[in-house]
Amino acid sequence: MxxxxxxxxxxxxxxxxxxxxxxxxxxxxxxxxxxxxxxxxxxxxxANVFRESRLDVDTEALGFGVTVFLGVKLATKGRVSLEDFERAVSAIPEVQIVEHVLGLFDYRLRVVARDIPDFERVLRRRIMTLPGVGNLEANVLLSEERRAGPLDLI
Known part of the structure; x- marks a missing residue:
């Protein structure tokens, strides 16, 4: 540190x-x-205090009106299945964030779509066909009250 x-x-x-x-x-x-x-x-x-520099794009302004947080539980576990899943899910453009988490699910994804039918298409054709996918749980974002910004802790 x-x-x-x-x-x-x-x-x-x-x-x-x-x-x-x-x-x-x-x-x-x-x-x-x-x-x-x-x-x-x-x-x-x-010192890697800054992870990356990137533009914060407003996906809604680009026509992506739905954001879904998707919990993914893998059916099989093991190093190979984790790497295969991570590589495959990272290639899906609608998947904005992939987080490997501890808890009920193995991964938490932030997925954007134009509307609910578009999300269903992404879910059925892309996400559910990924290697090792077992159980899924979707939570649709209704509103975002706080955006990431300066830390008051530093």
Whole structure:
């Protein structure tokens, strides 16, 4: 684990709010020079504090009006079946997130679809045909009240 000072924490919070900010703008806001700010960002990246940089796409604006959280229990267990399932499910474009979890289900998927009939198509033709799939449980997202953002803990 990397040691963080107050400036590092402020930098992480600022980037979590808006990752498009330049090192110069962040440095001015935090009382650092652009090179000093850039060195801190580089150190945090090298320590894997930031997992990835990506665009947060509004799937609903693109016509995907349904989000379903799908619990998947594998019928067979073993290293080979886990890897086969993970590889196959990751290739389905409608599956946005794959989480290996502990509990009633082995995996939790976040699946987007244009509507319920489209989700049914994805479920029947793509997900239910994956290697090792046993029991499934679907939960349709009604609304999302809180989006991921800056951590108040840092």
């Amino acid at each position: 990397i040691s963080l000072d107050d400036t590092d924490r402020a930098l992480i919070r600022a980037l979590a709010e808006d990752a498009t900010q330049t090192a110069g703008a962040l440095g001015r806001a935090l009382g650092l020079s652009q090179p000093a700010c850039w060195r801190r960002i580089k150190r945090l990246r090298e």
